[in-house]
Amino acid sequence: MSVDDIDFSDADAVFDLLWRTVTKKVDYGSPGSDPTTFPDGPIDWNEVRQILNKVSDESIQKTISEMARKDNNITAFSKPTYTILHAICARQPPSDVIDTVLHYNTTIITETDDYQMIPLHWACNSRSSLRVVQSLLHADETEHKTTTTTKGSTYGYTPLHDACYYNAPMEVIRYLMENGPANQINEFENYLGETAWDYLSEERKQSLFSNVKESNPTAYDSGGVNDSDSKGSDHLGYELYAKALVNHVLTVQKQGDEPICVGLYAPWGAGKSFLWNLIQQEFKTKNTEKIDEREEKKE
Secondary structure, three states, X not given: OOHHHOOOOOHHHHHHHHHHHHOOOEEOXXXXXXXXXXXXXXXXXXXXXXXXXXXOOHHHHHHHHHOEXXXXXXXXXXXXXXXXHHHHHOOOOOHHHHHHHHHHOHHHHHOOOOOOOOHHHHHHHOOOOHHHHHHHHHOOOOOOHHHHHOOOOOOOOOHHHHHHHOOOOHHHHHHHHHOOOOOHHHHOOOOOOOOHHHHOOHHHHHHHHHHHHHHOHHHOOOOOOOHHHOOOOOOOOOHHHHHHHHHHHHHHHHHOOOOOOXXXXXXXXXXXXXXXXXXXXXXXXXXXXXXXXHHHHHO
């Protein structure tokens, strides 16, 4: 059955055609390395657009957006049951297709599948573009973006976990970090106790670090970072690295008595003193938390 053969006032028929057009087999490949591929050929997004644009009745649009079905063509994941927006996000969609579906119904951005994953999870899994992620985060201004960016799946994976795990574009990772709570990259743990930071390659970690200077040019001047500001504002976003380092050291400490040595190497004026101060503060914070936990247990 094609676009010309169906009754667009029949929500079931439209959904069935849309589903069959969108859910071609997709393989995410090896996390962090191989690109997303479509073994049976690419999706005809023009046909998807045609179907979506032919539905003019708002009640039909809403009904279609809320219908769910099991997707048997996700080759790198357990077969989920989810909405058409989930299915589209799972296949590197063009941003205008996302915008059209969201025009049908903006509330579906927080709809979960049977693994408690929202469409944003699937967009990050499939290495979708920054524009797609932006559409999903800004679809409904009444929704709280922080809640969306930190939504954990059944196994505790946030969209940022998935973006790092599946090697999403770096601009997507940075955008999720900017639009979520501070330090979410190294504070939200999945069921394995792993953070999004743990899934980044060393090269990508370095890329994030290098981006600090690019995204904060006013924080750098010819004289570098003054030591007098070592207890002031974190202009360079170094708290992220202080927390990550402290968490790593404490994790190694838990695993045994193996010694660990850390070196800070950077040109003069890059903020070594400031970062060292943040590291010390973070260790004090962690120690205070442990003392509080012990006091609570005594009570």
